[in-house]
Amino acid sequence: MSKKIIAISGGISRENGVRRANISQNYIDAVVASGHSPLILPIMQDEEAIEAALRVCDGLIMTGGVDINPLYYNQPVHRLCGELDDERDTYEKKVMDKATMLDMPILGICRGNQMINVYFGGTLYQDVTLKDQNVIQHTQQGSRGKGCQFIDIEEGSLLYSVLGKRAYVNSYHHQAVDQIAPQFKVTATAVDGIIEGIEHVSKKIYGVQFHPEVTHYEDELMLGIFKEFINRI
Template sequence: MKPVIGLTMHPVEGKKEINNTYINAIKKAGGTPICLPVINEENIEQVLDIVDGVVSIGGYDVNPLIFGQEPHFKLGVVIDERDKSDMLIMKRAFEREIPILGICRGEQVMNVAFGGTLYQDIDTQVENVLKHTQVSLRHEVTHTVELEPSKLQQIVGAATILTNSFHHQAIDAVADGFIINARAKDGVIEGIEHPTHPYCIGVQWHPEGLENDAPSDKLFKSFIDASTKK
C-alpha cells in the first residue's frame, strides 16, 4: 500500500494552492499525495492520524517576529495564518516521529519551529553572497551545493550536487539538535536535518522542480521509503 503524504498548502486570497510539481514528485516516488489545508489545534491530531509523511513546501517569507526579530526592510510577504499552521504541523509531526521533508520555506520553518533563526535577506545580510534568486526556470540548476557528512549525503551518494535556487531568506542560527547537511559555495546554509529523528530533512532548493535529476529522485525515494516504514 502506498504511503499517504500530506503536503502543506499556500493561502492565496481566500484560496489554498499548491504547485503540481510537489504532487508529481510524490507520485513519481511512490506515494499518495494529499493536500493539507490550514491546520489548527482542533484538527491537527486527526489530520496527522491519516498521513504517513509530511512535506512542508515553499512559499512566502517566515515572519521574523516568530524568532524574536523586527522586520528587515527587505522582508517580503508574510501570512500569519500559514506560519501558525506550518509551525504546528512541523512540531506535532516531529513529536509523533512522522517522516518530514522541508523544502525551501519548509526547511526554514523546520529550523524556526525548533528555536533557530533566519537571515531575513541574505543579499544585504551576508557578505559575498551568490545569486540565490535565479530568474531561470525551476528545472535549471544555477549553483553548487556541498553536502556535509549526513543522512542527506548518504541518500544522494555524492559530496557535491547542482541545484536550482529561489530564496532570499536563509538559516542563520541552527536550531538545537539539528545539524547542517548542505552549504552553498558562499557559506549559506542549504540544508539541515535531525540526526536522531527517523526522517527529518530540510533542503533550501526545490528538488521537486528538477525533473530527471538523480539526487532529487533519490531524496524523494528515501522520503517515501521512510514513510512506508512508519
C-alpha cells in the first residue's frame, strides 16, 4: 500500500515570550498508525505557501483548539464564549479556501468539525448549556483517553461504516454545532441532541465532535475512523 500524505492543521503555543508551532502528537500518531504519513501545516498567512503545501498532500485533518470567533457566523461574543485566537481563525479560513479549491478530502475534529460547519455557512452554540435540554457533561473530567457518552449514528455515514449504530466516545468541548451548514447532514448525536458528527452530502468532508485521535491507542474502532477517512481519498 502506498502511503498517502495527510496535512494536519497546526497551532501556536506561547512560552516565555517565544512563539512555537504546536500540535498534539496524538494526531500524528493516529495517521502513522493508519499506515500513512502526516505533514504538519503550521500557522501562516501566505496563501501561496498554504496552497503549495496542500498540493503535495492527499487529505487534510483540521484539529481541535480554542473557540472560533463568533464574528465568523455573525454573532456577538457571548459571556460564555471561551478563548479566541484571531490569527488561527484567519489561517484556517485560508486553509479551507485552498483545500476546497483543490477538492481535498477533509476530516475535522472538535474545533475542526466546528470550523467546517462555520466555513460552509453554519452556526455554533457558544456554550452547550445554551441548547435547550442539554443534560450531559460534554467536557469530561476524567481521562480524555476513555469514553464518557454514547452517540447515535446515522446509517450510510462514514461513522456508521466504522462504528455501527451506536458508539461510546470521549468528549472534551464546550461549543457545538447549532444550525448545520447547507449541503451538510448530521451523522451522529449525543443523547441530549448535541451534534457529534457531520458530513457533506456529496464531497469527502467529514467532522466529528469527539476526539478519536486520543482514544485510538486503545480502541481499534477509533483508529478505524482515520483509516476509513484515508481509504476514501
